[in-house]
Amino acid sequence: MTPLLIFLLAGCFFIQPTNSLKCYTCNTQLNNDKCKTEKTCEEGSRACKTDVIALAGLFNIISKDCASQCDLSLKDFAVGKRNISCCYSDLCNTSGTHAFGVNLFHVALAVLTSIACLFLGNGL
Numbered sequence: 001m002t003p004l005l006i007f008l009l010a011g012c013f014f015i016q017p018t019n020s021l022k023c024y025t026c027n028t029q030l031n032n033d034k035c036k037t038e039k040t041c042e043e044g045s046r047a048c049k050t051d052v053i054a055l056a057g058l059f060n061i062i063s064k065d066c067a068s069q070c071d072l073s074l075k076d077f078a079v080g081k082r083n084i085s086c087c088y089s090d091l092c093n094t095s096g097t098h099a100f101g102v103n104l105f106h107v108a109l110a111v112l113t114s115i116a117c118l119f120l121g122n123g124l
Contacts, residue, residue, distance in 0.1 A: 022090040023048035023066045030059055038091065041066030047086040048093035055080040064093050 020043070026035035041048075045066035053061040056079050070086035087093055 021045050021048065021066065021088075023064065024091060024093050025065045027063050027065075029062045032060075032062055032095065035062055035064050039066060044068045046070075047088055048091075050083075050085050050087075050093045050095075052083045052085075053080060054083075 021041040023039055023041055023045075024035055025037050025039045029035050045068050047067045047070040049065055049067040049070045051063040055061065067086065071084065072086060073082065073084040075082045085093075
């Protein structure tokens with residue numbers, strides 16, 4: 001029975017919370033302060049995406065939206081750079097660029113799974 005319980009707890013990592021993700025959205029803005037419009041993402045959106053194009057170090061063009069798939073990218077061009085970043089929690093794409101967000105649901109499941117394994121390992 002112990003392997004079955006561990007299997008079921010591990011399977012919980014693949015379950016996503018049912019509430020819809022919220023992201024900040026904007027399209028081709030020169031200032032991050034203009035990217036504060038909140039949007040409830042459509043079903044299937046898993047990430048908040050931020051796309052920043054820095055032109056010759058003079059100014060940035062910022063776009064943000066919900067994304068069903070998000071491929072991280074950092075490209076250098078002759079006249080600037082483009083950085084696409086993603087995060088995975090509500091309103092996590094606040095800044096112009098950022099690191100990955102943490103899904104608290106998965107953190108909580110990891111802690112509960114660890115505690116369950118400790119108790120099962122001790123025969124309780």
